Amino acid sequence: MIAQLRGFIVVLVLSTVWPISAISAPSQDVEVLHWWTSGSEAKAVQVIKQMMENQGVHWQDFAVPGGAGESAMTVLKSRAISGNPPAAAQIKGPALQEWASLGFLTNLDGVAKAQLWDQRIPALINKDMKYHGHYVAVPVNIHRINWLWINSAIFAKAHAEIPKTWEQFFTVAEKIKQAGYPVLAQGNQDWQTTTVFESIALSQLGAKGYRQAFIEHLPQVLTSPAMVHSFALLQKMRPYIVHPENHQSWNRATAEVIHNQAAMQIIGDWANGEFLLAHEKMGKDIRCVPVPGTAHQFIYSVDSFAMFQLSEPNDIKAQQRLAHTIMSPELQARFNKIKGSIPVRSDIKLTGFDACSLKSERAFKRSLKTHSAVPSVAHGMATTSYVQGAILDVVTNFFNTPDASPKEASEKLMRAILAAS
Known part of the structure; x- marks a missing residue:
């Protein structure tokens, strides 16, 4: 992806100038790119949005349709290269390391330490969330x-x-x-x-x-x-x-x-x-x-959100709050009950979850x-x-x-x- 992304940079510089109006964003907003657009997925996203807005952070939904996220990644490359990344973007697995190696992602160690991510995220998932030993993404669930x-x-x-x-x-x-x-x-x-x-x-x-x-x-x-x-x-x-x-x-x-x-x-x-x-x-x-x-x-498969480097202090605070909210016990339970997945936190009891989710947890x-x-x-x-x-x-x-x-x-x-x- 790195070579592909660098090639994309050349094409974009030659063909596109990102409008200045798109670069500025209101304070205390958190813009999130994802591809959750089915009925149940959209309902699950509303849980995150509601919890963020209850904390005074305005949720800017940046949904790009496409079940596997290919279209979303194309849009994300354009935004990131233009210096206008969202606060968070749905990125998975090894791609997190690729984005981090290009210098786009920010450090989440403070939130991770406060919430004991090292102890509460299974080791095989934990490693994907880190780059050179530092957290750059927050996991949401396990499918x-x-x-x-x-x-x-x-x-x-x-x-x-x-x-x-x-x-x-x-x-x-x-x-x-x-x-x-x-x-x-x-x-x-x-x-x-x-x-x-x-x-x-x-x-x-x-x-x-x-x-x-x-x-x-x-x-x-x-x-x-x-x-x-x-x-x-x-x-x-x-x-x-x-x-x-x-x-x-x-x-x-x-x-x-x-x-x-x-x-x-x-x-x-x-x-x-x-x-x-x-x-x-x-x-x-x-x-x-x-x-x-x-x-x-x-x-x-683990849905996770990579957090991009931002410059405005209020935006950074909102971004850190998003990471904290995603890993909170309340969101882990409410979101995954709707999404059909199981929480990524190992300390969450699946009270009220459906029979298939319970089978999934036992199997995992x-x-x-x-x-x-x-x-x-x-x-x-x-x-x-x-x-x-x-x-x-x-x-x-x-x-x-x-x-x-x-x-x-x-x-x-x-x-x-x-x-x-």
């Missing part, structure tokens, strides 16, 4: 990616059993299809397809092999029989997708499950937020089970003990933006080519990752 969401009504009508293995999954999918019901909801977007693929890959590679492939980039694992089989399983899934060519958003796909237009969806538990918003009874109307073969593993704690928690590739937690982009390209091109060879795809994946590393 589990490897969820299979089940529409109980369709399963009951088709007399289908919840699958625990991939063999059972395809048997159930065919049974539901033959019974005349739509099977799998998914939008044909690169990050949605890769969300499914990384869960499949985890089931075949295990946590150790997953890390070796997507973090360590070992060629022998990237081209292993397990990886080849992962591509084969992804390919086998395509005939069961309700609209395989439709580039619909993830929440439109989730709506298909809600409205009995699809029996299943494989996606992270932000879908849980949409189910809750629709007043579905989690664990009854909608069942949440691990993707086949991943019951004892946990693919995680278990995965920490067994070292089976792995970062999401599709959601920018596992590797650099360059490598992530290469993986998304290979997986998406394979998925959209019905007669593609799984073995050749694994070899392309290996070459693409090594070239981007």
Whole structure:
């Protein structure tokens, strides 16, 4: 991303002069860039806004639609390079280190020390929030990616059993299809397809092999029989997708499950937020089970806000207050109940949380003990933006080519990752 961002600087200097009016911002405002625009996400954001405004800080909402944040990152680069960054921006994983290395982010150590972040944030998440030992971002939540969401009504009508293995999954999918019901909801977007693929890959590679492939980039694992089989399983899934060519958003796909237009969806538990918003009874109307073969593993994604360097003292105070508010017990509980995720603070009791969130918390704690928690590739937690982009390209091109060879795809994946590393 660094080289990409520097190239962006050259283009911007040659083509754009940011208006002076955009640089000045009123005091005691906090402008926050994010891509939470679905119904449940927007409702969750209102919790942060309300809590900030209750403290006398005006919330400037800077929402950029796009489920994976690609559009938001493009806008953010323009703003940051022009010397007009927002106070905070939703950035994840290794990208935080990239932004910090360019000198854009500010130090949050004071807030972190006051709230004991070192003790209350799990170590595997804590490291991503720091640059050279100093906090530059505040985490909001923990999402589990490897969820299979089940529409109980369709399963009951088709007399289908919840699958625990991939063999059972395809048997159930065919049974539901033959019974005349739509099977799998998914939008044909690169990050949605890769969300499914990384869960499949985890089931075949295990946590150790997953890390070796997507973090360590070992060629022998990237081209292993397990990886080849992962591509084969992804390919086998395509005939069961309700609209395989439709580039619909993830929440439109989730709506298909809600409205009995699809029996299943494989996606992270932000879908849980949409189910809750629709007043579905989690664990009854909608069942949440691990993707086949991943019951004892946990693919995680952490929403976090990077804090950008500001010059006005009042803006800096408002920014620090935002970081403190995000990590407060009240916000952690209220926000995540709506978002469908679980709090990032380890000392929060999940009183009043839904059944699927409780399952997620148990699974996460278990995965920490067994070292089976792995970062999401599709959601920018596992590797650099360059490598992530290469993986998304290979997986998406394979998925959209019905007669593609799984073995050749694994070899392309290996070459693409090594070239981007």
